[in-house]
Each structure stands twice: as C-alpha cells, then as structure tokens.
Amino acid sequence: MRPIIAPSILSANFAYLAKDLEMINQSEADWMHLDIMDGVFVPNISFGFPVLKYVAELSKKPLDVHLMIVNPEKFIPEVKALGAKVMNVHFEACPHLHRVVQQIREAGMLPAVTINPATPVSLLKDIINDVYMVLVMSVNPGFGGQKFIEHSVEKVRELRLLIEETGSEALIEVDGGVNKETGARLVEAGANVLVAGNAIFSAENPTLMIHELKGL
Template identity: 45%
Template sequence: MNILAPSILSADFNVLGEQIQTVAKAGAQYIHVDVMDGIFVPSISYGMPVIKSVRKSTDAVFDVHLMITEPVRYIRDFVDSGADIITVHVEACKDIDETIRDIKACGVKAAVAINPETPVDKIMPYLDDIDMALVMSVHPGFGGQKFIPDVLDKVRIIRSYYRDNNMDKDIEIDGGINFDNLPEVLEAGANVIVAGSSVYRGDAAANTKKFLELMR
C-alpha cells in the first residue's frame, strides 16, 4: 500500500495543529515528524513537548524521524509523546541492534534510515528486524533540498531483498519528492512518501489529494 507522510517541518508552526488536521482530513495516512538535535545534523527542530501537544490534533500515524545522536536515550520519551513509528539513523547509533530492540519493546514500529552517502550495505543486516527502511534522498537537516536520484538504486536493492525473501515491508523515501519525480520513486519500490514543501506550499489539502491520486 502506498502511504503519504507530509512532513510538518514545512508547515506553518503558528497554526501547526490546524495544518496537521488539514492534510489528515485530505487523506494523508501518516504525519512525518522530523526531530533534529544540532549535532547529528546542523539544524535544531523540536522535541517531545511539541509532539505531545500536536498529537491531540489527529489520529493519523505519527512517523517520528529521529535525526539525533544516540537516540536510544530518548525512545521511551518519544513513545510517551505519541510516536507510532520511530526511525533512527544507522549513522547515529553505536548499537543499532539494541536501539531497534528498545523501540520494539515500547510497542511501536521500528525503522532505520540511511543518508545519501551511506552505502546500502549498512542497512542490509537490519532489514529482517525492522518494520520500515528509510532512504534519505537529500542530506538530512534542511528542508527544500533538491532530490538526489542516485539513491533510487538503494530503494531497488532493498525492495528486491524484500521480494526475494517474501517480505511485504515498507520502504520510505524522504527529501525533495514532488509531483514530477514521484512516478520514478514509486517505480523503484518506495511506498511511504515523505513530502514537505510540495505539500505545504500553497493549498495543502489540494496538494495532499493530488499526491494521493498519483500514488493510486
């Protein structure tokens, strides 16, 4: 199943709850929540209090993407704030196996992300244990970057692995996705689509519906 996950990093934070409700009512199944610590990535975004506050605005799945160093320290806090899926970066964890176990022990789905420059080999050992693989199609930490098409080879390799092993698991892609490159992204095998500025620039409800139409 194809799933749209609008990234609230591109929303208007003055009316964040309303912006989340807008895309959820328009049909977006996930809300993508980017957490950045200023260490693993240059930018700083928001943390548990903001997530806990906007959690009240929708029943949509909160897809929480932790771009933070050693996220294992905060797993329970993010779950308690309302995360349904927690994604950690293979590059940011000393013990990725322990981190995955901790996420699952909290009763939510576990996902692992890799950056554009990280070889796909780095995520392959964890594919059996995680619920979703996230392939970054921009360098994490900033919104509005241009899509890096070379990462689609990683998506194809991961999707091929899942098919060969009869696993129907999610592959998420995040960064620079728009109406023009969406078809090639879906064709490569990604089925969870993160879109920020392409959703929230202009009419968020109309953009959400257009994405969903194309994804069908």
C-alpha cells in the same frame, strides 16, 4: 497499491500549526512525519517534545517520528509517550543498531531505520528482517527544501531487491525533495511511503496535493 503519504510537519507554518494539522487530519494523508533534530547529528535544530506533545494531541493520524539525533535510544520513553506508531533512527547514529531496534519494538512501537545519501543499502543486510521500515534520505538530512538526489531512485530499486531476496516485509520510505514527479519515479522503483514537506505546504491547495500524491 497506493503509496502511504506522510506530510512532514517541519514544513508547516508554525504560526498556524493547529490549522495545518487540521488540514492533514481532514486530508487523505496516512501519517504525520515528525523530524527531531539536535544540532549535533545534523547541523540544525527543529523542535522538541513540548511541541511534539501538542502535535500528538491534535493529530488524528498515526505519528511517524524520525530522530535525526545522536543516542536516539535515550528518548524511546518520550517517543512512546507521544503514542507514536513508528520510531525511526539513523543507521549512522546507532553503533548498536540491533539493540536499539529491539528496544523500540519492546516499547510497543514499530522500529524503522534511516540511511543517509552516502550510506550503502548493502549495510542493511543484517538488520532488514528486524525492521518495520527503511527510510531512504533523498537529500542530506537537516534542512527542508533541498534538491532531490537523483541516485535515490536507483537506491530504492536496490533496497527493493534486498527486501525481496531476504524475504523481509519492510516498507520503503523516502524523504527529501519528494513531489509529484519524483514521487512517481520512487513509487515505480518500489517505494511504499512518501514523506513530503514543501510540495504539500507550499502548494496552492495542500489537500489536493496530498490527493495527487496518494494517486501516484
């Protein structure tokens, strides 16, 4: 089964955002990945809901919204209003994760949980059957263009084993330093969804890059 490809809008050219969004709409990309940063949970700020509303209006692809923020549950209504398919929250930002996952599902979205590079896969055992997807960060969250953390491949293998052992149907998504080379290894290890930013938007032919990632 071919991987789901989710271009990260964080790497788009915001001076020509509509043009980049149309490129994604016309490509083989499956989702649009939207990173929201608050400058608290991560040391950077990305964009807010006014920009996201614009993206949602132009997007013909399902929205995968990744909240790198504290208290993400406060924004469930806003994310729902965008028409998001997936709402992704960080394990590290949610002391009451099970409750947040329930709230996301009750709002009509698919709940996903993200783990940072230093967070063990084993901590997901009690939530793995309640989530639609797990996002493995293969860089430290907060900045685009970082070098891929090699241990992430083994982490994906470990997560795939946990999913199989528990009978979970959760998808595995990976974000950070994903390109054709790392993407191929991640898919081989068991990843279902590849988030790619720089690899797509800095490519000479972004549409072709999406096609090549889709073929991994």
